[in-house]
Amino acid sequence: MANNKDVEIVIRDNKASIFLRELSATSSMHYLAASSPMGFGANNNAVFEYCRSKLGMQSGDYFCLHNPDLIIAPDVLLEAVNTAEQHAARLVTINLFQDSDLTRPDFNIKRFPSLLDFARGFLLGSNPAAYDKTTIDEPTQVDWASGAFLLFKAELYQQLHGFDERFFMYLEDVDICRRARDQLGEPVLYLPHLKAVHLCRQANKRLFSRHFYWFMVSMLKYFLRSGSRTVN
Known part of the structure; x- marks a missing residue:
């Protein structure tokens, strides 16, 4: 996909890896290394600014971010852009799975969370705020x-x-989607027919780990700003 004239790929490297630098140089991709480790949001903001100031990204273009553990076919990404245009949607996601056979759904779309949702998630391993994706077969607005x-x-x-x-890490995606809806009236459009694989690890569930600490700090920041889930 790096050879598509309408697509620019930017790799943001949080650890200044020689391998990623060389891979980018041989694959027509842009390489950006952080001077010191940064959080998820800060890294993506840096990529956006690079695309805007160095690559000539315009307001009508699309800015796509995805994790390095996401496996997506080029035609799926391009169809997501085309479908977004058809629906005049300015914020879009697709249907993620946790395995290459597309049998284990990734709970990547959810309702805005409550404190009780998080408690149930940690104690019971459930996802009470997650949408049942098996019941959605058309483009649908989600929280x-x-x-x-x-x-x-x-x-x-x-x-x-x-x-x-x-x-720094965790809930920045909840926060930006909520601000998009509450401040600008822009909901997330979920496209169930477009699929990709997300090899997620859920490191935040390991008690007393760094990821668990980052998650708890982010949760406090989110609820101090937004409160509990708003009933639509």
Whole structure:
């Protein structure tokens, strides 16, 4: 896909890997290394600014971010852009699975969370805020979608001033989707027919790990700003 004249691929390297630098140089991709480790939101904001200032990204273009553990076919990404245009959607996600056979759904679309949802998730291993994706077969508006894959109209990302960098990791995707809806009236459009694989690890569930600490800090920041889930 790096050879598609309408697509620019930017790799953001949080650890300054020689391998990624060389891979980018031989694959027509742009390589950006962080001077020091940064959070998820800060890294994506840096990529957005690079696309805007160095690659000539315009307000009508699309800015797609996805995790390095996401496996997606080029035609799926391009169809997501085309479908977004057809629906005049400025924030889009697709249908993620946790295995290559597409049998284990990734709960990448959810309702805005409550404290009780998080408690149930940690104690019972359930996903009470998750949508039942088996019941959705048409493009549908949802509350928020995982940052593993989000497709923004560049003008929307700019209007939101990107991710809130006070979230080092976790819930920055919930926060930006909520701000998009509450401040600009832009919901997330979920496209169930477009599928990709997300090899997620859910490191935040390991008690007393760094990821668990980052998750708890982000959860406090989110609820101090947004409160509990709003009933639509």
